[in-house]
Every structure is written in structure tokens, then in C-alpha cells.
Amino acid sequence: MKSLAEQVSRLRFFAPRCYVGPSSLGPAASRGVYARERCESAGELLTLYPGFYYPPPPLHVVANVDGIPPHQVSDLNPVDDSEYKMSCSLGGFFDAKHEGAEDEYAVGHLVNHSIRRTNAVVVNFLWSDINPELKRVNSLDTSAFWYVSPEDLAVYYSQDCAPLAGCGILSATSIDRSEEIFINYRFSVAHQCRLKWYDS
Numbered sequence: 001m002k003s004l005a006e007q008v009s010r011l012r013f014f015a016p017r018c019y020v021g022p023s024s025l026g027p028a029a030s031r032g033v034y035a036r037e038r039c040e041s042a043g044e045l046l047t048l049y050p051g052f053y054y055p056p057p058p059l060h061v062v063a064n065v066d067g068i069p070p071h072q073v074s075d076l077n078p079v080d081d082s083e084y085k086m087s088c089s090l091g092g093f094f095d096a097k098h099e100g101a102e103d104e105y106a107v108g109h110l111v112n113h114s115i116r117r118t119n120a121v122v123v124n125f126l127w128s129d130i131n132p133e134l135k136r137v138n139s140l141d142t143s144a145f146w147y148v149s150p151e152d153l154a155v156y157y158s159q160d161c162a163p164l165a166g167c168g169i170l171s172a173t174s175i176d177r178s179e180e181i182f183i184n185y186r187f188s189v190a191h192q193c194r195l196k197w198y199d200s
Contacts, residue, residue, distance in 0.1 A: 004045065004123060004125055004168065004170075005125065005129050005130050007044070007045035007168075008045060008048070008125065008130050008166070008168065009130050009131070011045065011048070011105055012105055015036070016036065016047070016104040016105050017035065017036055017037065017039075017044075017045075017046050017047065018033050018034060018035060018036060018046055018047045018104075018107055018181065019033070019034055019036055019104070020032070020033055020034075020102065020107055020110055021034055023112055023180065023197070024180045025112055025114070025197050026197060028196040028197035029112055029197035030197075031110050032110065032111070032112045032180045032181070033046075033047065033107050033108075033110050033111045033112075033180065033181045034178055034179065034180050034181065035175045035176065035177055035178065035179050035181060036177070037177050038174070038175065038176055038177045039171045039174060039175035040174055041171070041173075041174060042170070042171050042172050042173055042174075043170055043171065044170060044171045045168050045169075045170055046120060046168075046169045046170065046171055046175075046181060047105065047106060047107050047108045047111075047168070047169050048105060048106040048108055048166065048167065048168050048169070049086055049094055049096065049106065049108030049109055049122070049166075049167035049168065049169065050094075050096050050103060050106040050107075050108065050109060051084065051086075051094045051095045051096030051097070051109065052094065052095050053088070053092060053093075053094050053164065053165050053166075053167075054092050054093055054094075054095060055091060055092040055165070084096035084097045084109045085097070086108075086109070086122065086167055088124050088165050088167065089124045090124050090126070090165050092165070094165075094167050096108075096109035108122075108167065108168070108169045111169055111181050111182065111183055112180070112181075112182055112197075113182065113183065113184065113185040113187065113195075114182040114184070115184050117180075117182045118172065118182050118183060118184045119171065119172055119173050119175050119179070119181060119182055120169050120170060120171055120172050120175075120181050120182065120183050121169070121170050121172045121183060122167060122168070122169060122170075122183055123167070123168050123169075123170050124165055124166065124167055124168075125165065125166050125167075125168065126164065126165055126166070127164045127165070127166050128164065130166070169181065169183065
């Protein structure tokens with residue numbers, strides 16, 4: 001089995017491994033992601049998760065003089081403001097809400113949730129492990145470190161740079177050709193109630 005870094009770096013040299021179609025969960029779930037070909041084993045890269053990466057606030061602003069951590073913008077928005085946010089195990093999150101034209105190599109944001117049918121997992125990586133030239137995010141970029149001041153709720157950008165993270169969907173088991181891909185989003189009970197298509 002090739003390493004994750006090797007699989008990501010070689011992804012676009014081959015035909016896309018997934019395609020998008022109506023979800024088998026029914027009309028309420030809209031679209032889903034399917035395997036183009038049989039996936040023989042666990043650990044195979046299926047697709048990437050697109051969107052902006054928002055790292056967590058830098059350490060020097062995590063606690064102000066009162067010891068109160070600042071809010072992140074995501075905490076100020078309603079839960080249903082974006083159904084395309086994916087937490088990052090390295091800190092922060094990815095948001096694919098504003099994705100434009102779909103990239104057939106990065107349709108991870110359209111993978112649906114199911115606990116009993118889970119056949120894939122989410123994995124995070126640093127782009128610098130794939131390409132050493134992609135070391136840091138520009139500190140003034142909207143995808144760089146940011147935080148909301150607890151005093152005036154204004155958004156501020158740090159003077160630091162953040163490692164640029166990526167997100168991929170890997171097979172957790174063998175997957176048949178044309179089988180829908182599912183991951184466990186670990187939704188809270190409150191969030192489950194908002195999803196008409198929720199499948200346990």
C-alpha cells in the first residue's frame with residue numbers, strides 16, 4: 001500500500017476514483033459520492049475534501065489577560081450556516097460552503113453520513129509533506145490564522161503563519177464498483193434532528 005503522501009501527490013495522474021450521483025439515502029440527502037472502480041482494501045485514497053482551511057487561533061491569543069479564550073467565527077454562526085464544515089485533527093476546520101465548479105478529484109464534501117454503512121474514514125495531512133514548497137499559509141490570507149476579539153467581536157488576523165493542512169477520504173474496507181461512500185460524521189443529537197436524511 002502506497003503512503004498517503006504518495007497517493008495524494010499522484011492523485012491527478014490517474015482517472016478520478018469517484019463520481020457524484022443521487023444518494024441511495026433518498027431525495028432528502030440529495031447527492032452522494034460513488035466509487036468508479038472496486039477498491040480492494042483499506043487505506044486507499046478515494047478523494048480529497050475541498051474548501052478553505054481555517055487553522056485555530058495562534059497560541060498567543062488563545063487566552064487574553066482575563067484567561068478567556070476568544071471565540072472563533074464558526075462559534076458565532078448557526079450550526080446550519082454551513083453543512084460543509086469538516087473538523088481537522090490538526091486543529092481548525094475546512095469549509096467547502098463556497099466551492100464553485102466541482103473538481104472531480106475533490107468531492108469529499110458530498111460524501112454522506114451513515115454509521116452502519118461506514119466504509120471510509122477522514123484523514124488529515126500537511127501539504128508540506130506532499131510538496132515542501134507549500135510550507136506555510138500567508139498570514140494575511142483569509143485562510144490563515146484568525147480570531148474574534150472577546151472585547152469588540154471584531155475579526156483579527158495574527159502575525160504568525162500556519163502550516164497548510166489538507167483533508168482526504170480513505171477507504172476503511174473494500175468497496176465495490178458503484179457503491180456509495182459513507183463516513184461517520186459523529187453528529188451531535190441536536191444536529192441529527194436537523195437532518196431529514198439522517199441515517200444511523
